Amino acid sequence: MLSEKSIRVLYINLTDEKVRIEIRSDLYDYLGGVGVASKLLEENIKPGKPPLHEDQPIVFAIGALSSVMPVVTKTVAMFVSPVTGELGESYAGGRLAYTMFNAGFDAIVITGKAKRPSYISITNNRIDIKDARAFWGVDADKTGQYIRTIEGGSGKRSIIRIGPAGENLCAIANVNVDSFRHFGRMGLGAVFGSKKLKAIQVTGDRVELAKDFKKYFQVYNEIYKRVTETPIMAKYHDLGTPINVKVLNGIGALPTRNLQQTSFEHADSISGEAFAEKNLVRKIACVGCPVGCIHIGQVRREFDKGHEYECLNVSYDYELISTLGSYLGIASTDEVLELINAVEEYGLDAVATGVCLAWATEALEKGVVSKDDTIVELKFGDKESYLKAIHYMSHKENEFYDALSDGLACVTEKFGGFDFAVQVAKNEMPAYHTGYGSVVGYACGARHSHLCNGGYSYDQTIKEFDKKKTVDDLFEEEIKRCILNSLVICLFARNVYDRDTIIKALDAVGRPTSVEELDEIAKRIYASKLRVKEKLGFDLSSIKLPKRIFETPAMGKKLDEATVYEMIEMFKKKNQELLREIESSNIK
């Protein structure tokens, strides 16, 4: 913890049910969050073994400002991704960071495999591995209800859990965090499943006093004011991220029908405005965030004749509306919410599921796979068929769905159809087809996400494209975000937490630093991630992109294949230079 100038790590081994705590002063130089987690991952991975081997670790970490400063709400999870086979990195909000802080653990490392379905209960003075046999097989929502019932008490807890997809080792399974947030991408749910780990509950009643209250609260106030009284974060509260549906459709960047198009004729029917008008019933927040960007949409569903209705409360965001909406040709808000609800219950990554189903639909159209494989007649715009397919995916119903639920890289290897499989470096592509920045950004980003280096946003802001400058800028952003993610702020607040603010905030909580030190730490963290990727056999030169990415215009222009590969090589060179710099310097 801060007061000890060290990182307090809780190790849990599920195989022998042993727990230990280590005070790691050496990790202080990694700041926290993704820095500490990368290092712990590097120490604990078993490169020769498959991602779902019981010896592979799960690492969670929070940072020095977690739950102490406004909008520092996220927890990072790192693991070996069963989707890509290499570095797995995912972020979730909700209450996990807050409860880990209250319990007094900066990081948690979980290894081994429970002898029966289990969940872990973590508090500041007690760690228990408990029996979860009775609700193995139960959906993610109900699992939370069971644990709340068993554990009693109320309020300040976090429950993270998997649904059937994670139990069945679907590589694209997610982990649900406190009902409405997720470790969504890269398959942490399957890693949980492989350890027979159904859930983790965290709660704490520790008291930690501020060392210099005046200094702390002054900086807290400054940041709080910028968050609540300036326009920097307003859009996230108003329509929320779905404001992007119209924006991206307007510029020709909204992936539609498996990226055969980048504009959707029904975009207005699934826009942020449409959701706000028809479905939005409330907004809620992660603990510590006065913005409250979690938009809850309600949809009424008839379950029987005689006016028998049930009500689904579903959190929606831009990414999900695109991948379970426009990607699939779904044209109404109610239908999008029903599909989101299904992936929530089964515990699948909404982005990967939508993109996989879009591919499957086209693969069936093209005769790459047959109706015998898909069981249902998958058709763009047909919600009912997709609801069934989501069930088949999470239960690995047949050979086809078994492969599909492991992602596009897996299913195309067995069934073909790679050219129109919208994935980059084995990760299903996020919902932005904006240009060179986005594609090269996905490819070269450490976790192949649009959030690694913000290429999708870069494309929308530059006036003129220059390949060298684009690579340089993406590379710089990738490294810069290592600091944001070591804190671990919500990236929606990235324009609030500029360098000066970060330095001031860290100083105010007793962790003085400088621009130079932060730069060193950022490089150290990024190098650590690159080393993990290398150990797990990843090489940027091995990336093969599907033709579809080049066939379909991004913001009105087709991308040149050779240029993209050239840029990836340029990025790789910069990575190598950085690794050499780190090795030869004393920034270890």
Next chain:
Amino acid sequence: MAKALVSSGMNKCIGCFTCQRVCAAVNHKSFTDNKSAIKVRSLGGLSGKFFATHCLACKDERACMEACPTGALAKRRGGGVILNRDLCIGCKKCEDACPVRAIHFTADEKYPIICKHCGACTRYCPHECLEMEERSDVE
């Protein structure tokens, strides 16, 4: 004019816990919020809303004060009580007595966490769920 905290706008609550953060910081100089005198949680069964537990600033009869054996709790103008730490023995009878469970203890200290009605939480609530109400009638 004496004022007291009321949570009149909880329908608008987003569950950000900023009130807890600020209460624990301002009143106890704490990084963690376990010393907050206001506690928000989701409650309400079928209607599922956020609910804030805090001192309701009882006017005439104050159960916590009645239960206190040492006279450590005195009447506060505007309702509620004021804690005199010098007289408190940490017996926790006030905690048991409070009819809405607004008083609690943390493991590190013998004194109860009792709302002072300072109003800090209301100033930071981003959705105006909390406000200070004038209580001129209460001695």
